[in-house]
Structure formats: structure tokens, C-alpha cells
Amino acid sequence: MTVATREHDPSGAGGEQSLGGDGRDLSANPPHGGPPPAGGGGESEFEFHTGANRPTGVPDAIEFIGVHKSFGSNHVLRGLNMGLPEGQISMIIGPSGTGKSVCIKHIVGLLYPDEGDVIVQGQSIPSLPDAELFEMRKKFGVLFQDGALFGSMNLYDNVAFPLRQHTEKSEEEIAEVVNRRMREVGLGDAGEKMPNELSGGMRKRAGFARSLVLDPEIVLFDEPDSGLDPVRTALLCELIKEVHEENGGTYVVITHDIMSARRVAEHISVLWRGRIVESGPAAELFDSENPFVRQFLSGESQGPLGME
Amino acid sequence: MVRNAAERAFLPTRNLLEEIGDMMILTGRTITSALRPPYPYGGEFVSQFLFALRLCWFPLLISTVAICYAAPGLQAANFLTIFGALDRLGGIFVLAAIREIGPNVTAIVLAGVAGTAITADLGARKIREELDALQVLGVDPVKNLVVPRFLALMLVTGLFNVYAILFGLFGGVLAELVNGQPLGPFWDTLFANASTTDLWGSALKTTIFGAIIAIVCCYKGMTASGGAEGVGRAVNQAVVVTFLAIFSFDYVYTQMLLATHPNILVIK
Ligand SMILES: Nc1ncnc2c1ncn2[C@@H]1O[C@H](COP(=O)(O)OP(=O)(O)O)[C@@H](O)[C@H]1O
Ligand SMILES: [Mg+2]
Numbered sequence: 030m031t032v033a034t035r036e037h038d039p040s041g042a043g044g045e046q047s048l049g050g051d052g053r054d055l056s057a058n059p060p061h062g063g064p065p066p067a068g069g070g071g072e073s074e075f076e077f078h079t080g081a082n083r084p085t086g087v088p089d090a091i092e093f094i095g096v097h098k099s100f101g102s103n104h105v106l107r108g109l110n111m112g113l114p115e116g117q118i119s120m121i122i123g124p125s126g127t128g129k130s131v132c133i134k135h136i137v138g139l140l141y142p143d144e145g146d147v148i149v150q151g152q153s154i155p156s157l158p159d160a161e162l163f164e165m166r167k168k169f170g171v172l173f174q175d176g177a178l179f180g181s182m183n184l185y186d187n188v189a190f191p192l193r194q195h196t197e198k199s200e201e202e203i204a205e206v207v208n209r210r211m212r213e214v215g216l217g218d219a220g221e222k223m224p225n226e227l228s229g230g231m232r233k234r235a236g237f238a239r240s241l242v243l244d245p246e247i248v249l250f251d252e253p254d255s256g257l258d259p260v261r262t263a264l265l266c267e268l269i270k271e272v273h274e275e276n277g278g279t280y281v282v283i284t285h286d287i288m289s290a291r292r293v294a295e296h297i298s299v300l301w302r303g304r305i306v307e308s309g310p311a312a313e314l315f316d317s318e319n320p321f322v323r324q325f326l327s328g329e330s331q332g333p334l335g336m337e
Numbered sequence: 338m339v340r341n342a343a344e345r346a347f348l349p350t351r352n353l354l355e356e357i358g359d360m361m362i363l364t365g366r367t368i369t370s371a372l373r374p375p376y377p378y379g380g381e382f383v384s385q386f387l388f389a390l391r392l393c394w395f396p397l398l399i400s401t402v403a404i405c406y407a408a409p410g411l412q413a414a415n416f417l418t419i420f421g422a423l424d425r426l427g428g429i430f431v432l433a434a435i436r437e438i439g440p441n442v443t444a445i446v447l448a449g450v451a452g453t454a455i456t457a458d459l460g461a462r463k464i465r466e467e468l469d470a471l472q473v474l475g476v477d478p479v480k481n482l483v484v485p486r487f488l489a490l491m492l493v494t495g496l497f498n499v500y501a502i503l504f505g506l507f508g509g510v511l512a513e514l515v516n517g518q519p520l521g522p523f524w525d526t527l528f529a530n531a532s533t534t535d536l537w538g539s540a541l542k543t544t545i546f547g548a549i550i551a552i553v554c555c556y557k558g559m560t561a562s563g564g565a566e567g568v569g570r571a572v573n574q575a576v577v578v579t580f581l582a583i584f585s586f587d588y589v590y591t592q593m594l595l596a597t598h599p600n601i602l603v604i605k
Contacts, residue, residue: 137473164477177470180462191474 037045045167073168074302077333078319079178082112082307085296089148090115090247091136096145098131104144105131107303110148113296118273120290120311122325123300129283130174133249136281138171149247170240170248174207174255176232178224180240184211185220188239193245210238214268222298229256234265250282254289266292287328291315299325301334356578360556363479367487367552370480381485389451389493397446397497398504401434404442405505409433410512424522428604431530434505435539441587444546445500447494448579452554455486456575459558468559478559487551494547495540502539527605534598542590546583553579569583 067330068100089112098106105128113119121129123331134140135147135176138154147154157165178187188207192198209215215233224232233253253261253269266289273280290297290311299322300306307314307322315326321333339436354549371378413429459482462468513523557575561567595602 077348134469139469139472165475167477169473171470171473173466173470175465177466179470180465194474196475 030273043298046210048171051326063100075304076304077319078301079319080246081304081307081309082110082268083307083313083321085114085117085310087114089113089169090150091281092146092148093135094134094146094148095230096142096147097134098128098140098142105303106135108200109145109300109304109307111298111300111305112297113279113281115279116232117295118269118293119296119298120280120282120294121298121300121304122287122290123282123324125285128303129300130251133171133281133283136170136247137248158289167243168246170243170245172233172236172240172248172250172253173225174251175229176224176236178235180224182224183220183236184222184227184235186217187224187235188220188242191239191243205243207238210242213241213272214238215264225311230261231292237265237268237300242314245278247279247281254284254286259288262286262289263292268336269293287326290326356453356556356594359560360552363483363556363558364548364552366479367483368524369486370477371527372497373485375419375558378485378488381481385486385489386493386584392454393446393493393497396450397443397501400442400446401501401504402508402511403437405430405434405508406511407508409509411530414512414516418516423513423518425526426513426518427523427525427527428530429504429524430509430527434509435502435535436591437587439498439502439505440539440543440546441583442505443494443497443543444550446456447490447497447547447589448550448554448576448583451490451493452579454549455551455554455575456558456561458567458570459555459570460554460561461603463559463561464564464568469563482524483551483555483559486555487548488552491547494522497541498543526605532601533552534601538594538598538601542587545586545590549582549586550579553582553583575601 035301069126089110090114091111093106093111094107096109097104109128109132111121111132113121113269121132123129131140135142136149136154138157138317141155144329146156150168152165154162154165174199178184179190182190185207188211189203192206194202196203207220208217211220214237216231216234216238219227219235226233227235233256237250237253240250250269259263264331269280269282283295293313297311297314299306299314301321307319314322317323317326324334409426409429413433413575414423417423417425418431459468468482471478471481509523512519513520513538557571557578561571563570
């Protein structure tokens, strides 16, 4: 297990310094200009991965330490070091297929790292015994990529499910919470609908309501904005911000939409090829000098990221 | 290079062995989870049981009557006429219908009809990330989804075996009638050869068949990946693996039953 805690030194002494995940790739990587060849092999793959973690002044609620994860020959996470600050809305952004969803599944203990560690509020998720993991999961609200509603239940029952599962609340109390959350996401009168009768956007909003009913300390959103039109995306972003202001907690939002990032992110981590390119407070990252970060955050076609 | 080629050649075998191991683990977890409280799976158990019953009764009826009429019925009758021993057909039906055809046809029909439905259902839920969501919400998929299907399929397959045997014997009766034989000798030789070992042996075997179908089909569904195509692939593999497992188990079981109960080897 590689433990590269230095980057996540909460004192922030490591500010802008260029430290690769394991310090190996940079020394072996002679600096040269120009973008690497598409899908370039070897160490130049990580040319732009300074791994710089700009200090946030807040301790990390979630930490990835040297995480490797492969599916067969598909090496998805390759020494990922990432810290997500407590009490803020963090965004993980990166091209599709880089393993953003895989990250979320590591945080909630649905996947285990091949190597490295994932720490949530000081506890190592991969080494938690089942019973404690179950307890831990009550702290999470997760919105999966397509809402992941239960197809056999209507929306109301879907949203009420976590309450019935984890609390002793009476049906009236449940109805009160569920109706409030459903109104909040704009589904006040869709309770009787079945998930397959809904549009993708409505399913997402219902999934959002379901992830919030237990007042979780950590909320994870997997691409809340994909498949939505720009107006709905903006509304959803507003909603996330409002709910965060009201309830507090650590929010982690995965997206590849820069507009959403500009609207809601307080902290941004740019993920590419299984590692962090750069991370830090949103405002600083939007001013980053890093060619990849600049390309990605401005959505230009010119730059290190090609079609691959 | 050589190592790569070797690895590629052995990869399917290794994957298969790994899968078998995973299924064994799933079986163990299912059994412990079924026994250990709480027991939240009652409703799902009843609905799965009724579902399998509703789906399977008619295909099973047609299959057993037809195959028992054709194979041990017409074919064996044709053979027995040489010796003028058509009354022996009853004895053959103990061997054929009760010990083998009943259980195996039941297993084939249940795997094909109910098992594939289970794989498709769980596979679709896996692809839609419903299973992940369940787990995050603190619901154990093994206890809430696999256990009820496991118990329901064991019970349904065990019960359907009786039903299959009855309709199988009906196929034999048809064959006797078609050959213009009285039914008395058929029943005589049938009951002379049938023992309680045959009955419980058959029932136990099919119950285990049900367990095999449930585990393989749940496993394949819950590990589906790769979108809608992946669900199709999972269903296909579920059927293939179930049949392989059932027939291999049938061989081992038959051999063991004959070895431990030699009295059923004696043809009366
Ligand atoms: N359970 C899994 N089994 C096999 N491969 C997976 C699994 N989950 C994700 N992958 C692979 O990991 C890679 C990253 O996937 P994902 O995290 O979904 O990307 P994204 O960043 O778009 O969310 C993809 O190539 C995907 O095929
Ligand atoms: Mg994703």
C-alpha cells in the first residue's frame, strides 16, 4: 500500500508544489512542450498531472490515498490521491470514462481498491467490517447516474424507502418529510407515477429527493446534470446550492459540465487517466496555468485532451 | 510473450473456476443469511413462488406428458414387445420417469422459464444501479433478493417434481393404451419396483436442482455488466451454466444414491 499523505497535509504546506502520486513519474518524465501524442504511452501520460492540491483551510472529509483499481486489464484508477473538504460542495470533473463513478462506489464501499485506502471522516472504508459499513452508509445520500429508482415502486414509495428502512417514523411523519422533499425538487404531485413513466430529468430529481430524506452528512451526486437541458441543469444546480445552504454537509458532485462547476463548485478536483491533474478551491482552479485544466475548464478543442 | 499466450489460453478456465468459487460463496452466504434473523423476505418469497408456479405449470405439463409418452413410453414399449413383456413398462417408468425424467425435465423447464426471468430481472436492476442503491440504503441484496428466490425455487422445483412424475406416468398409461394393453400389469410392475427411496431420492434431487438454478441465475443477474447487451449475455450464460451444473450434479447424485442404497438396483 502506497501511502502518499504528503499531498493531503492539512497544514497546506505543500501548496503549489509538483508532486506526482508516488513521485516516480515526474523524475522519469523529461519536460517537453506540446501535447503528448493521443493516448501516449509511458510516463508522458501523466505529463500534466502535477497532482497539486491547493490548500483549502478545511480538513478533508473524504480522502483517497494511492488508490489503484483495475477491472480485468482495464486499469481505471492509477494511484489516485484526492482530498474532498468537509462541509463544502466539491466537484470531481473529468472526461467520461475516467472512473468518476468508480470513485463514488469506492466512497460508499461498493467497490474495494486493489491497492491504497479510502478514508471517510477518519475511517478506512475498505477495512470496515460489514456491520459498521452498514452504519456508515446511513451517513450517505447517493444520487446514482440515472436516479437508480426502484422500478417496482412508485415515486412516493421510492422516496419514502430510506425512512421506512432506517427510521421508526410513523407513516404520517414519513409523508410529511417525503412530500416536503418531493415539492423541493418539483415533483410535488408525481408521487403516484412509476419510474418508467418519467423523463430522465424527473428520475434524477426523484433520486435527489430520495438521497436527501435521511438528512445525510455526505451527499454524493453522480452526474446530476447529464441528459438535462440547460435550463433544467441550471435549476438543478440552484437546487443543490439551496439544499446545501439549508442543510450543510459535504457534497460531492461529479460532472463534466463546466457551467455547473462554475455555478456551484467551491472545490474542484480534475480527474484524468485515473489520477488528479490538479485540485483546489474553484476560483483558483479556473485561473490555473495547467494546460489540461485550462483546456477542460474552458471546453476548448485545442489542448492535451484529444478524442482517444 | 509465451506467458501472455498461455495466460490468454487459460483465462477462460480461470474465469470459470473463479465463477464457480464465487457461486459457492454466494450459496454459503445465502444459506446463513436465510437462517439468521431478521427474516424480511416473506413477501418476496410468496410472490416469487407464485410467479414460478404461474409461469411453469403449463410448459411443464406439456413437456412431461410428451417426453414420457414418446421416450420410455413408445420407444421402450416397442422394445419390450419383442419379449412380449409390455407389462414391464411400469418398472421402466420407475427408473425413467420417477428417478430421471421427472426431475430433469422439471429442472430444465424451471431453469428455462423461471431462472431466465430471474436473471433478466436482477440483471436489469443491476444495470440500472438499483442493486447499488439498495446496498447503499442498507438493504442486503442477498437477504432480500437471493434468499427468497432460493427458497421459492427449491420449494417450487420439489413440488413440481411430483406433478411432473404424475403427468409422466400419465404418458406411460397413454403408451400402454395405444399398444392395446390392460393397465393392471403396468401398475403392478410399477409398484413392485418403486420404493420409498425412489420417492425421497427424487424429491431431494429436485430440491437441490432448484437451489442450483436459483444460485446460478441470481449470480449471473447480479454480476451482469455492459448495458442491455450485458443482460442478454447474462441470461444466455445462466442457462448454459445451469444445465451443465444440473446434469453434472445429477450424475454424482445418482451414483451416490445407487452406491448407498443398492436395493434400488434390483429390478423386480
Ligand atoms: N463494475 C465494473 N466492471 C467492469 N468495468 C467497470 C465497472 N465499473 C466501471 N468500469 C469501467 O471503468 C471505467 C470508468 O467507468 P466510470 O467510472 O463509469 O466512468 P465515468 O468517469 O464516466 O463515470 C470504464 O471504462 C468502465 O467500463
Ligand atoms: Mg459515470
